[in-house]
Amino acid sequence: MARTLICEIVTPERIVYTNEVEMVVAPTIDGEIGILPLHSPLVSALKPGEIRVRFDGDEVEWFAVAGGYVQIHEDKVIILADAAVASSQIDVDRARSAKELAEKRMAELPVDAEADIDACERDLKWCEIQLEVAGKK
Amino acid sequence: MANLRDIQKRIVSVESTKQITRTMEMVATAKIKKAQAKIEAARPYALSMMEVLGNVARFAKGAEHPLLEEHVERKRIVVVSVTSDRGLAGAFNSNILRMSEDLIRKEESNGVVVDVITVGKKAGAYFRYRGIEPIAAYRDISDKPTFLDAKSIAAHVIPAYTVNDVDGVYIIFNRFKNVAEQSPELHKLLPIEQSVVEEAADDADIAAEYMFEPDAESVLELLLPTYVETIIYRALMESAASEHGARRTAMKSATDNASEMVTSLSRTYNRARQAAITNEIAEIVGGAAALED
Known part of the structure; x- marks a missing residue:
């Protein structure tokens, strides 16, 4: 072994x-x-x-x-x-809608709200990774 | 003496209130267990995190980091005030608000500007009513806080502390001692006490020669904000468990009071009924006696 x-x-x-x-x-x-x-x-x-x-x-x-x-x-x-x-546990639909939400929020944020933009980018990245990994096994 | 129908109405109304408070008591009891389980579930992460912090601190000894540094001047601080969204929980919220108010008054008398971050509708409403606009107000998270909530709160204070905009960050929350006991607590978030890092380093496993990628200092730099986030997360969870504990205690005494009230009202009702019957008999007897004459 x-x-x-x-x-x-x-x-x-x-x-x-x-x-x-x-x-x-x-x-x-x-x-x-x-x-x-x-x-x-x-x-x-x-x-x-x-x-x-x-x-x-x-x-x-x-x-x-x-x-x-x-x-x-x-x-x-x-x-x-x-x-x-x-x-196997990733909720694709939820990740997708969360991604859309993050994208929308991102577009509405003023350019100087750095902390919020960072948070948004993090959310977005996390959603993308989930979507990427979701199908793999 | 109040009339019979009025007393009966009161009894019915108290009974239905009692039903509500008893249900709330039971719901709170169930929620305490869940909240406690969540605190338990967070323990492995916190323990491993302290272990990593200790290992890193051992190798990055004496490393300077903005979050560890006490600022020379104290001009502006942030207070994070953690309350609940809903009331009916006894002194749960007022304890926190009083403690926040005391701190604010003390700091302001020393010429320090105090900013407030509120968690829970209660704190938000309280401070706005007093003309203090919170720099951030969180609601609908106090019942089931997530790590992301903690991260988001941290994101308001960590960068500000790093660039010297803020010289101290405190969090005020209810510490969950046990189901029946919660006590408000003031905890200093920033600067992180040197002793925290030193103690973690002392507990670290001396034998292991760790490599760090990219290097110990960079890992420490990333780790300290996470440490702060973990502390905030813990405070939010303790507050959630405390809220349910406080509500259970409050609802239990409300239920007990209602039972007592029903007992005393029934007694009054019976007495009034008896008096009415006695009265009637007296009238009948009186009437019969009048006929005999």
């Missing part, structure tokens, strides 16, 4: 996923990294993107993540995500 690592994906609201896996691929701000067992200890910031988890040989699970952190230590990968959702 191949060596495994524990993967935990937690958001402030709940534990999204926890499982013994063989590989985790996560989108750090410097680029995508693949994490295998015996990885050296690492803390890195994540950007919005997709997480892939491989387990039981060839099973793969996909997650959309809205940014956060990953900590790797002694074959344990903890992903602290601002928001995360499994590809």
